[in-house]
Amino acid sequence: MSAQSKAGAGTVSWEEGGRRCTAVWRSESGARAPRRIAVADDRMAADIAYKLVCEGTALLWRGDYHGARQLLAALGRRVDRKPPKQGATPRESFHLYRQARSRRARVLGMLLVPLEIAPGGSYAVPLRRAPDVGPACAAAYGTADGAVGDLELVSLRELQGVLGAYEWRRKGVVVDALGGERIHPYHGVFSPVRGEYVDLVAQAPLPRQEAGGLVAFDIGTGTGVLAAVLARRGVGRVVATDVGERALACARENVTRLGVARAVEVVRADLFPPEADGQADLAVCNPPWLPAKPTSVLEQAVYDPDSRMLRGFLGGLAERLAPGGEGWLILSDLAEHLGLRPREQLLEWIADAGLRVVDRLDARPRHGRASDPEAPLHAARAAETTWLWRLRRAAD
Template sequence: MSTIHWTDNDTPRSARWHSESAAPLPRRTVVADDRMKADDAYRQACEGTALLWQGDFHNARQLLRAMGHRVDRKPPGPGTSPSESFHLHRRGSGHRARVLGKLLVLLDEDYTLGLRRAPDVRQACREAYGPATGPTAVSLRELLGVIGAHQWRRRGVEVPALGARIHPHYGVFAPVRGEYVDLVARTPLPPAARHGLTTSTAFDLGTGTGVLAAVLAHRGIRRVVATDISPRALACAGENVHRLALSDRIEVSSDPGLYPEGRAHLVVCNPPWLPARPTGPVEQGVYDPDGTMLHGFLTGLSAHLRPGGEGWLVLSDLAEHLGLRTRQQLLDAIGAAGLHVVGRSDTRPRHPRAKDTSDPLHAARSAETTSLWRLAPAP
């Protein structure tokens, strides 16, 4: 367990250090309050000094925004290729996160945030971090994410394909991009599943919130096994399944492998879309450095399909537009796994970033297509 140390009125203090993005322990920590100027805070943060805030909570948020404005004054320049632009953008995002992550707050041993005008964050922190284990220092930026996740969890995300809400947990990717859910909801089921709905089985690999498993059960699949390697995702999916009264149809499995035991008429996988390194728990739903989950799904599919079954790969081509993967590499991986493409359904993104011309990756995002690839063992 890492411990952060600082001095308060000549008294040595310490607390547990926690960072969901695995940020290293600050080299130096000083106390800061409402007298701190944004330029001074920004300079010290860039030098690696952490600022433990003891002033007003809303002033801390304003300071964080002011530091962000100073980081954004020097955005990364465009690259000579889409892939270089992407890596420069990721590097700039990492620098921004490191600088803003230097503004810290102290949570008491029961997760109370003892700042003036601070909200009650105890429940949000228990949901994200589990039981409290003593005074803990976290970045304000991370804590704001924890608070936001608590609000998402309480309100839920409306999923038209279900006519219900899915409630994401902290660290679990929320189904805010509904186009991939709609693809799974409207693509015709394989004959092997459609002709035997009362006995049909489907696997949902990397279930996350459990939204796709719920869609499959909603479509009539009798038994759905939902897997994930994340304990947070398993807890989230289990809660959503119970909330939707689908516990008799969906089994949330903690099997350590990607696939559960047995075979299914339908295997659905929505792997991370971009081969890049994630910097935090939520990003694990988007970035996978070596495409490990994608290739694991492809290589294991034939051995886990029943006769006449299909595998549904839900994948964006954003990586292709960014120069991180080619279409031919994807087709080669499908062929190398002994599979062939039965069909494909496409849709265009509806999220606001696809139309944001100020986004440095706008050209790639505006050309993005999300596809559901229907795969089966090669004849």
């Protein structure tokens, strides 16, 4: 029923029907290919499935698609029977929580479904009652690279994420600061569902009244939402940067859809745009808020290892600001409440970068976890505030 798979070179293999089968391993989250794969269907009991996946054996589903969804839910209930431990400090509790989430993702990621390459480079799931996954997979993966009928394997949990992300992209996210218009996030690009940080950028006073002559940088633009807000506020030129090709395409589509493409230029750059773009009257950055190592590609919008992006923005800001210009740093203080980064350290980095604080605006989070006493890390989340730090060069 199970056998060692060849996980190298992005492929996996398994025994099925008396023959050796091989497929490409697909994981947008960066998960490793499973070393062992067993074939499973609707006859497999959830307890047996849970034992296998906990022991490191992935399950390739060959039954009804909705049966796979039911088994995934059953596996989730079994994982959740053991809640994360609480540490002696908020920092310890945070790391224990992350360990528990990592284990949960690993266990649930062991239920696999086949993806079959269809005509035209699209994808299909060759299971009974499977949904049409072609448009969602095309949006997340692009055109399939292989012959019609070739198989790839993907975790059902990731495929559900791809399908959910496609619905977000198709329907969009309402942004109050854009007059109720919508931003359409791509798969893997941070969605502006937490609107308080967008509202802060919409409300903060611009460096000077003549907005039409302002030049702004939006560092790490993601969906382009902050660049669009600045353009709607009348900023004459916004240079929006990102390193991810998917984010760049997402931002370009959104600024075009919102009718601000003439004011917003989207360019590929790590932090600040090329020197040829000169200095800015305003530079805005919303880095990942927690200084920790991401365990998957999708966590890169949340976790900033060693505060790399935050420190890079602060370290390069003074040189790229025009006289009298401002840097707007949007940052939650959740890291402070978790004991991951004290306020004094942030203030020290600001001073060491030749900057000074001229003002600080705040907003309270509106997401459900901030008010749910049963949510993990509730005490820290309930105390969280999102800040917009207005920074200028110390010499100005």
